[in-house]
Amino acid sequence: MAQNLVFTNDVTSALNTILDTTPHNRVAVIVDENTRRCVLPEINSPHLRDAAIITIGAGDAYKNLNTLFQVWEGLQACGATRKSIVVNLGGGVVTDLGGFAAATFKRGIKFVNVPTTLLSAVDAAVGGKTGINFGGFKNEIGCFQEATDVVISTCFFSTLPVEELKSGYAEMLKHGMLSGEEEFHRLLDFDFEHTDAEQLLQLLRTSVLVKQRIVAEDPHEKGIRRALNLGHTVGHAFESKALHDGKPIAHGYAVAWGLVAEMVLSHNLLGFSSTQLHQLAEFVYHNYGAFHISCDHYEELLHLMQHDKKSEAGEINCTLLAACGDVKPGQVIPEEEMRIALDIYRDLMHI
Amino acid sequence: MAQNLVFTNDVTSALNTILDTTPHNRVAVIVDENTRRCVLPEINSPHLRDAAIITIGAGDAYKNLNTLFQVWEGLQACGATRKSIVVNLGGGVVTDLGGFAAATFKRGIKFVNVPTTLLSAVDAAVGGKTGINFGGFKNEIGCFQEATDVVISTCFFSTLPVEELKSGYAEMLKHGMLSGEEEFHRLLDFDFEHTDAEQLLQLLRTSVLVKQRIVAEDPHEKGIRRALNLGHTVGHAFESKALHDGKPIAHGYAVAWGLVAEMVLSHNLLGFSSTQLHQLAEFVYHNYGAFHISCDHYEELLHLMQHDKKSEAGEINCTLLAACGDVKPGQVIPEEEMRIALDIYRDLMHI
Numbered sequence: 001m002a003q004n005l006v007f008t009n010d011v012t013s014a015l016n017t018i019l020d021t022t023p024h025n026r027v028a029v030i031v032d033e034n035t036r037r038c039v040l041p042e043i044n045s046p047h048l049r050d051a052a053i054i055t056i057g058a059g060d061a062y063k064n065l066n067t068l069f070q071v072w073e074g075l076q077a078c079g080a081t082r083k084s085i086v087v088n089l090g091g092g093v094v095t096d097l098g099g100f101a102a103a104t105f106k107r108g109i110k111f112v113n114v115p116t117t118l119l120s121a122v123d124a125a126v127g128g129k130t131g132i133n134f135g136g137f138k139n140e141i142g143c144f145q146e147a148t149d150v151v152i153s154t155c156f157f158s159t160l161p162v163e164e165l166k167s168g169y170a171e172m173l174k175h176g177m178l179s180g181e182e183e184f185h186r187l188l189d190f191d192f193e194h195t196d197a198e199q200l201l202q203l204l205r206t207s208v209l210v211k212q213r214i215v216a217e218d219p220h221e222k223g224i225r226r227a228l229n230l231g232h233t234v235g236h237a238f239e240s241k242a243l244h245d246g247k248p249i250a251h252g253y254a255v256a257w258g259l260v261a262e263m264v265l266s267h268n269l270l271g272f273s274s275t276q277l278h279q280l281a282e283f284v285y286h287n288y289g290a291f292h293i294s295c296d297h298y299e300e301l302l303h304l305m306q307h308d309k310k311s312e313a314g315e316i317n318c319t320l321l322a323a324c325g326d327v328k329p330g331q332v333i334p335e336e337e338m339r340i341a342l343d344i345y346r347d348l349m350h351i
Numbered sequence: 352m353a354q355n356l357v358f359t360n361d362v363t364s365a366l367n368t369i370l371d372t373t374p375h376n377r378v379a380v381i382v383d384e385n386t387r388r389c390v391l392p393e394i395n396s397p398h399l400r401d402a403a404i405i406t407i408g409a410g411d412a413y414k415n416l417n418t419l420f421q422v423w424e425g426l427q428a429c430g431a432t433r434k435s436i437v438v439n440l441g442g443g444v445v446t447d448l449g450g451f452a453a454a455t456f457k458r459g460i461k462f463v464n465v466p467t468t469l470l471s472a473v474d475a476a477v478g479g480k481t482g483i484n485f486g487g488f489k490n491e492i493g494c495f496q497e498a499t500d501v502v503i504s505t506c507f508f509s510t511l512p513v514e515e516l517k518s519g520y521a522e523m524l525k526h527g528m529l530s531g532e533e534e535f536h537r538l539l540d541f542d543f544e545h546t547d548a549e550q551l552l553q554l555l556r557t558s559v560l561v562k563q564r565i566v567a568e569d570p571h572e573k574g575i576r577r578a579l580n581l582g583h584t585v586g587h588a589f590e591s592k593a594l595h596d597g598k599p600i601a602h603g604y605a606v607a608w609g610l611v612a613e614m615v616l617s618h619n620l621l622g623f624s625s626t627q628l629h630q631l632a633e634f635v636y637h638n639y640g641a642f643h644i645s646c647d648h649y650e651e652l653l654h655l656m657q658h659d660k661k662s663e664a665g666e667i668n669c670t671l672l673a674a675c676g677d678v679k680p681g682q683v684i685p686e687e688e689m690r691i692a693l694d695i696y697r698d699l700m701h702i
Contacts, residue, residue, distance in 0.1 A: 065420065076486045104455070107482060107493045108571075131458060135427045142458045143494060220459075 002216060003126065003146045007205045009155040009197060011114060012043050018112055018149045019047040019085065026084040027051040028075055030098035032058040035090040039116050039156050043089075051087070052078030056094065063093045063133050065141075071101040075109075086111040088147070092124035095147075096139070099130035103145035113147040116156040118168025118200075119252060122175070122207055125150050127215040144220055152208060154197045162192055166287060167252025172203060173280075174230050174259060175210040180325035183210075184276065188283050226319055226329040231259035233318045234341075237304040238291050249291065256284045257291045260348060264341040266320040270328060281348035290349035298339055305338070353567060354477065354497045358556045360506040360548060362465060363394050369463055369500045370398040370436065377435040378402040379426055381449035383409040386441040390467050390507050394440075402438070403429030407445065414444045414484050416492075422452040426460075437462040439498070443475035446498075447490070450481035454496035464498040467507040469519025469551075470603060473526070473558055476501050478566040495571055503559060505548045513543055517638055518603025523554060524631075525581050525610060526561040531676035534561075535627065539634050577670055577680040582610035584669045584684075585692075588655040589642050600642065607635045608642045611699060615692040617671040621679060632699035641700035649690055656689070 006014045019027065029051050031040055036055050040048075054074035056067045075086070088098035088111060095113045102111035115125035131142020157165060169190070176183040183206060190203065211228065218225040235251075235258025242249040260281050266272035293301070305316045316338060319329040357365045370378065380402050382391055387406050391399075405425035407418045426437070439449035439462060446464045453462035466476035482493020508516060520541070527534040534557060541554065562579065569576040586602075586609025593600040611632050617623035644652070656667045667684040 069416065072485060072492060076488070076491070100455075104451075104482075104492050104494050106491060107480065107495055129458065131455075134423060137427070140427065140457060141423060141455050143455050143496075144458055 003128075003212065004149040005126065005208060005212065006149065006151045007153075007201060007208075008151065009153045009201060011151055011153050011155065012045050014151045015043060015045050015087070015112070015114065016047065018151070019045065022085060022110065022148070024083055024085045024110070026078065026080055027087060028054055028078055028080055028084060029087045029089055030054045030056065030071060030094055030101070032056050032062070032090045032094055034058045035094065035116050038159055039089060042156075048087075052080075054078075056097070058093075060093060060133070063097050065132060065134065067097060068101055068132055071098065072105060075101065075105050080105065080109065082106050082109055084109055087114060088112070088125075089114045089116065090120070091115065091117040092120040095120050095125045096130055096142070097132055099145060099147060100132060100142050103130055103143055108145065110148045113150045115150070115152065117160060118154075118157055118165050118204070119171065120168075121152050121154075121204060122168050122171045122211070125152070126208055126211055128219060146219075152201075152204060154200045154204060157195075157200070158197070163250060163253075165195065166192060166256075167250040170231075170252035170256040170259070170288070172207040173283075174228075174255060175207040177259070177263075177280075177321060177324050178214070178227055178230060178327055179206070179210045181276075181323070184324045188279060192287060224327075224329065227327045228319075229329070230319045230321070230327075231255045231262055233305055233308055233316065234258035234261040234301075236308055237301045238293075240304050241293075241297065241300060242291070253288050254291070256288045257345075257349070260284050261341050261345040262318055262320060264344045264348070265318060265331075265333060265337060266322070268340065268344075269331070269333075269337065270320055270322040272321050272323060276324065278348070285349055290351055292351055293342065293346065294351075295339075295343075298342055301342065302335055302338060354479075354563065355500040356477065356559060356563065357500065357502045358504075358552060358559075359502065360504045360552060362502055362504050362506065363396050365502045366394065366396050366438070366463070366465065367398065369502070370396065373436060373461065373499070375434055375436045375461070377429065377431050378438060379405055379429055379431055379435060380438045380440055381405045381407065381422060381445055381452070383407050383413070383441045383445055385409045386445065386467050389510055390440060393507075399438075403431075405429075407448070409444075411444060411484070414448050416483060416485065418448060419452055419483055422449065423456060426452065426456050431456065431460065433457050433460055435460055438465060439463070439476075440465045440467065441471070442466065442468040443471040446471050446476045447481055447493070448483055450496060450498060451483060451493050454481055454494055459496065461499050464501045466501070466503065468511060469505075469508055469516050469555070470522065471519075472503050472505075472555060473519050473522045473562070476503070477559055477562055479570060497570075503552075503555060505551045505555060508546075508551070509548070514601060514604075516546065517543060517607075518601040521582075521603035521607040521610070521639070523558040524634075525579075525606060526558040528610070528614075528631075528672060528675050529565070529578055529581060529678055530557070530561045532627075532674070535675045539630060543638060575678075575680065578678045579670075580680070581670045581672070581678075582606045582613055584656055584659055584667065585609035585612040585652075587659055588652045589644075591655050592644075592648065592651060593642070604639050605642070607639045608696075608700070611635050612692050612696040613669055613671060615695045615699070616669060616682075616684060616688060617673070619691065620682070620684075620688065621671055621673040623672050623674060627675065629699070636700055641702055643702055644693065644697065645702075646690075646694075649693055652693065653686055653689060
């Protein structure tokens with residue numbers, strides 16, 4: 001059953017329509033401290049007037065078992081039954097954790113996602129991955145369960161810092177490269193200094209539909225869904241290294257830098273266009289700056305890549321592109337090729 | 352994808368075949384204190400030699416979030432990945448909780464159920480309902496996820512008390528009545544004083560296949576799966592009353608008595624055969640004795656039935672039979688009819 005995706009900046013109307021047409025006996029809204037204060041008051045739906053509001057802490061540190069317990073208790077306390085609906089109103093933590101809570105309460109009740117950050121709109125809220133962090137690992141506990149409906153808007157982004165926007169935009173860049181040349185170039189034209197909510201909503205629509213198409217082909221990540229890991233093998237290694245060094249970087253920034261390194265590999269191994277590699281590198285350098293590494297860090301980075309969740313038997317595994325839109329998932333990368341790619345990444349990032 | 356059900360008393364060979372043919376990098380076995388001591392040593396599979404053994408407390412009191420946490424930690428500690436397999440070796444608590452732990456670890460890894468009690472063989476281990484108790488409610492948190500394989504045997508039952516056997520047998524009786532007259536009569540011929548492992552395995556096979564057929568038609572309990580609630584509306588009310596009175600009764604006993612009361616309703620409302628009603632009542636009275644109620648308890652019992660998980664809007668809802676094999680789920684029962692049925696139940700049970 002395909003998710004119903006609604007792209008609109010009239011979130012109240014969209015939510016009304018969904019709740020009008022979905023029989024239910026109770027609504028529970030999951031928010032974090034920020035979205036309770038800044039977003040919830042903006043939604044004037046009569047359905048939310050008697051809804052139970054369950055508030056969780058803001059930030060990834062709250063994406064844990066304690067918060068999950070608190071949400072389950074909140075659902076129980078408000079008398080939620082199998083006929084109730086959960087509305088997740090927030091960023092990735094709210095949609096991931098709220099989705100998992102709903103998917104497991106009484107063996108699963110319906111939930112609707114209303115992402116309030118670009119990163120959750122383009123990534124977390126669509127595609128059915130739910131979960132929490134556990135024992136020091138991200139998303140270690142969870143399940144695959146799609147929201148019945150996702151309301152995707154850009155109207156709440158204006159209150160977000162520009163770094164937050166850029167972080168989400170990196171995932172859009174990834175979807176564009178998976179989709180084709182035309183989309184890739186449209187995305188490179190975007191100007192973060194002069195963002196327009198409607199223009200961004202159009203770009204977002206195209207981007208989310210790329211993801212939805214891939215997820216529909218492979219909901220449980222057995223094959224083609226791994227395409228969505230583009231940029232993430234190197235990106236995760238950068239992210240983990242930064243975390244270990246006590247200087248954490250935003251996920252999307254890591255993905256942007258990871259995309260550059262993996263397009264170097266794509267060029268060297270699969271003939272990806274040199275022009276497009278340079279265009280990407282320039283866009284990333286201009287908007288995201290550089291993640292600074294030296295050759296002294298290569299061993300550590302290679303080790304991290306070999307222990308990525310998606311790796312088997314200590315091999316480095318990447319999704320690469322022969323061209324924009326021509327995806328080659330599951331490429332095993334020799335260590336030497338990765339060293340060369342990191343050298344060239346440093347050149348492209350003026351390091 | 353249908354569950355692979357293996358009916359055999361050579362559990363070691365069955366498990367070997369399953370693990371030989373399912374690619375995996377690690378096996379984790381979940382047992383409780385009893386099955387670790389009494390059952391695990393009986394299984395001489397080379398696959399289990401290096402397996403991680405995760406032991407949980409025995410009994411329904413341990414079917415909770417703390418134990419789930421402990422199992423997730425155990426899986427993490429033994430280095431389980433998406434390519435690992437969990438073997439649940441135990442009764443309903445182990446298969447329900449172990450199944451839920453596996454279904455949510457890294458968003459779901461494969462698990463095999465090896466039920467060691469009749470109740471779990473005929474009910475819990477097959478059909479994909481997993482979960483834990485939470486906030487005072489049974490199975491409040493969980494999901495639908497089928498074991499890839501279930502090894503069903505009767506060879507471990509000889510160490511169980513006869514009450515345990517009878518408890519499981521009540522669910523078989525239920526399946527027999529859902530299936531047809533022939534199966535119903537075959538089940539009434541069973542003698543608990545002289546049980547034979549192979550005869551029981553044959554009966555069990557027929558019984559489990561009835562359940563599997565119903566579950567395959569309706570995995571998420573939207574319609575016909577409610578047929579499996581036969582005997583359970585009244586049975587759950589008896590069970591809850593007994594619990595409140597501080598004299599808990601075994602689930603299967605409650606189902607046996609519930610079946611009698613619901614066949615009275617089936618006779619009165621849908622013309623279910625009077626002869627078969629009396630045959631059932633006699634079998635139940637002979638093997639299970641009676642659950643003692645007086646008309647002073649009717650209000651309490653009606654209240655419990657109106658608040659059953661499957662009820663909507665305070666109505667009493669039962670699955671009834673027009674005849675063995677002719678199932679009528681979702682019958683709304685007027686209070687007065689339920690009072691009459693409880694009167695006749697008391698007559699049939701010599702109260």
